Amino acid sequence: MTRDELLNTYKDIFVIKHPFVQHKLTSLRDKNTSTREFRMLVEELGTLIGYEATRDLETADIEIETPLEKAMCPALKGKKLCIVTIMRAGNGLAEGVLKLSPSARVGHVGLYRDPETKQPVEYYLKMPHSVNERTIIVVDPMLATGNSAIMAIDKMKEMGATDIRFICLFAAPEGIEAFKKAHSDVAMYIGAIDRELDENAYIRPGVGDAGDRIYGTR
Numbered sequence: 001m002t003r004d005e006l007l008n009t010y011k012d013i014f015v016i017k018h019p020f021v022q023h024k025l026t027s028l029r030d031k032n033t034s035t036r037e038f039r040m041l042v043e044e045l046g047t048l049i050g051y052e053a054t055r056d057l058e059t060a061d062i063e064i065e066t067p068l069e070k071a072m073c074p075a076l077k078g079k080k081l082c083i084v085t086i087m088r089a090g091n092g093l094a095e096g097v098l099k100l101s102p103s104a105r106v107g108h109v110g111l112y113r114d115p116e117t118k119q120p121v122e123y124y125l126k127m128p129h130s131v132n133e134r135t136i137i138v139v140d141p142m143l144a145t146g147n148s149a150i151m152a153i154d155k156m157k158e159m160g161a162t163d164i165r166f167i168c169l170f171a172a173p174e175g176i177e178a179f180k181k182a183h184s185d186v187a188m189y190i191g192a193i194d195r196e197l198d199e200n201a202y203i204r205p206g207v208g209d210a211g212d213r214i215y216g217t218r
């Protein structure tokens, strides 16, 4: 499916076109961007896209006392947010979203893509309690085949989560289609929809291996 076909077929796919977001994504693509700068940019983008992804969070008025009088003012309602990072590369994005909501809970899903099969392999899972009562924001900079995000969200649903949204920086059209076929109820907040996957299931033009670029490994 083309980008436009995807956006016309599936609901709740939001591409964040803000100039700051687009400028920072371009810096990430640049192969000359240093590890330090790459890590900082991913975190900043977590905050910027996280802001868009939380626009509809519910508030309720609470009574507070200003230095001058009592007032009813809006505050976030319900249980604390839960940010779920798909390790490793999701960790940087999660830090950025946490800037918006420092008291959010954090879940970790450890997945790596088997280089041969391109299928995700689980090596870690730790979640806070009451996921069924929380808004869950799953974060991973890259959505390539979509298999890692689909598996992570499968796990959230197995634990009872019903209110889930997903943030990524770069997505391949193939990955978005697979994701929406598996989880049509999960809103996607995306920095850029790229052209295609290559024969190694890397996003083109993409950024290369996001985890390696964040942590300076190879």
Ligand SMILES: O=P(O)(O)OC[C@H]1O[C@H](OP(=O)(O)OP(=O)(O)O)[C@H](O)[C@@H]1O
Residues within 6 Å of the ligand: 086, 087, 088, 089, 090, 111, 112, 113, 114, 118, 120, 140, 141, 142, 143, 144, 145, 146, 147, 148, 149, 175, 201, 209, 210, 211, 212
């Ligand atoms: O959509 P998919 O085809 O599943 O690919 C995307 C996954 O691949 C990358 O992780 P990787 O396996 O490289 O692990 P890392 O974060 O530890 O580098 C990326 O961060 C996603 O989790």
Ligand SMILES: O=c1cc[nH]c(=O)[nH]1
Residues within 6 Å of the ligand: 089, 142, 144, 201, 202, 203, 204, 206, 207, 208, 209, 210, 211
């Ligand atoms: O392009 C890609 C695909 C998977 N994982 C990455 O880090 N980059």
Ligand SMILES: [Mg+2]
Residues within 6 Å of the ligand: 089, 209, 210, 211, 212
């Ligand atoms: Mg990697």
